[in-house]
Amino acid sequence: MKWFDLTGKTAVVTGAARGLGRAMAVGLAQAGADVVLVTNRSSAEEAKQEIESLGRKAVIVQADVSDQQALPKIVEAALSEFGKLDILVNNAGIIHRTAAADHSFVDWQEVIDTNLHSVFTLSQLAGREMIKQGSGKIINIASMLSFQGGINVPGYTASKHAVAGLTKALANEWASKGVQVNAIAPGYMSTDNTEALRNDENRSRQILERIPAGRWGTAEDLAGAVVFLASRASDYMAGHVLCVDGGWMVR
Incomplete structure (x- = not known):
């Protein structure tokens, strides 16, 4: 298990209070990392x-x-708290569901600022420190909509395509x-962001029919993937977008 040991490492996780971010932050701590919770x-x-x-x-x-x-x-x-930064997980993100013809620029801008601009700037700031120390792991959270177009989410789709490219x-x-620098593309996960889809009986059924695993993902499903990409086990991986999707992309 030495390949996955994060003892002595410092991780920053954005959007860490709940959902996917919290599960990944806890997963990193279980592997030995100290964590800055944003x-x-x-x-x-x-x-x-x-x-x-x-x-x-842990520091908030x-x-x-x-x-x-x-x-x-x-x-x-x-x-200041730990003296170094070894791992950055750019997880924070938002979504606005509105038909493209009615999608306001205010909503578009908010999504792009949160999902893309923050990823670039935080990666740049962390990357400078990591380059100085000669090591580091940046893990961006992409999406199935880094590959597909989605419906009624033009801002979110644009931002997640861009996250994959930036990675x-x-x-x-x-x-x-x-x-x-790598990314994780979660599949259809049971989180606040997908509540509207899960509550839509027709869309939920359509989604589940395409997932070979036969279920929505959980936040804990990302814990192993983030530890892998944060650890020595992934030292020869670069620019990869890892799908954790129950098989959605191969259906």
């Missing part, structure tokens, strides 16, 4: 307590990742410097 709307105290119960350290940073001015303090918190662009520049 949250905006809700408290991350429960996640902090869960991580500390594992014998790891309250920040709106759509605000460019708030992003440097996230990296600064990791450096590859950064990997091209930084792999030779000891920094691996």
